[in-house]
Amino acid sequence: xxxxxxxxxxxxxxxxxxxxxxxxxxxxxxxxxxxxxxxxxxxxxxxxxxxxxxxxxxxxxxxxxxxxxxxxxxxxxxxxxxxxxxxxxxxxxxxxxxxxxxxxxxxxxxxxxxxxxxxxxxxxxxxxxxxxxxxxxxx
Numbered sequence: 001x002x003x004x005x006x007x008x009x010x011x012x013x014x015x016x017x018x019x020x021x022x023x024x025x026x027x028x029x030x031x032x033x034x035x036x037x038x039x040x041x042x043x044x045x046x047x048x049x050x051x052x053x054x055x056x057x058x059x060x061x062x063x064x065x066x067x068x069x070x071x072x073x074x075x076x077x078x079x080x081x082x083x084x085x086x087x088x089x090x091x092x093x094x095x096x097x098x099x100x101x102x103x104x105x106x107x108x109x110x111x112x113x114x115x116x117x118x119x120x121x122x123x124x125x126x127x128x129x130x131x132x133x134x135x136x137x138x139x
Contacts, residue, residue, distance in 0.1 A: 035061075073133040083121040086133045091115045095137055102130045 035052070036043050041061045043052075055062045075084050089097060099107060099120055107120035120131065 069137040071135050073135070074130055076128065076130050079127040080125050082123075082125050083119055084131045085117060085119045087117050089116050089118060089133070090135065090137075093137060095135055097133065097135050100132050100134070102132075105129065 032038050035041050038061075040059070041052070042058065043063045046063055047065075050063045050065055052061050053064050054060075073086055075086070077084055086099075097118070099118075105122055105124075108123045109121040111119040111121075118133070
């Protein structure tokens with residue numbers, strides 16, 4: 001008896017049925033459904049904004065306060081605009097600040113002469129484009 005029949009259409013249902021049939025013979029189950037169920041992960045006292053990082057001493061992934069705080073600012077530019085100004089940006093601490101638009105256009109000039117403000121100028125006029133400012137606090 002041949003297990004392969006080239007005239008049989010393989011459907012998702014048949015594939016799922018086949019998988020369920022052989023699963024007990026593979027000695028496998030559905031796997032972990034949470035991070036804590038993985039063998040190389042140790043999570044304790046979880047809190048919002050924590051990250052998971054590798055701890056070489058414990059040889060496992062652990063939760064930690066490290067990482068950073070990320071926030072986004074955005075402005076929608078009306079037709080004909082060639083520049084945008086973001087205000088109230090951090091002036092102390094270590095921060096990574098970058099900018100991007102919904103159409104992928106890059107700014108050609110950046111003015112940071114006023115503390116806490118950044119003005120971006122684009123080579124051509126923007127029309128109903130959203131400009132995002134991503135601010136990430138580096139720890």
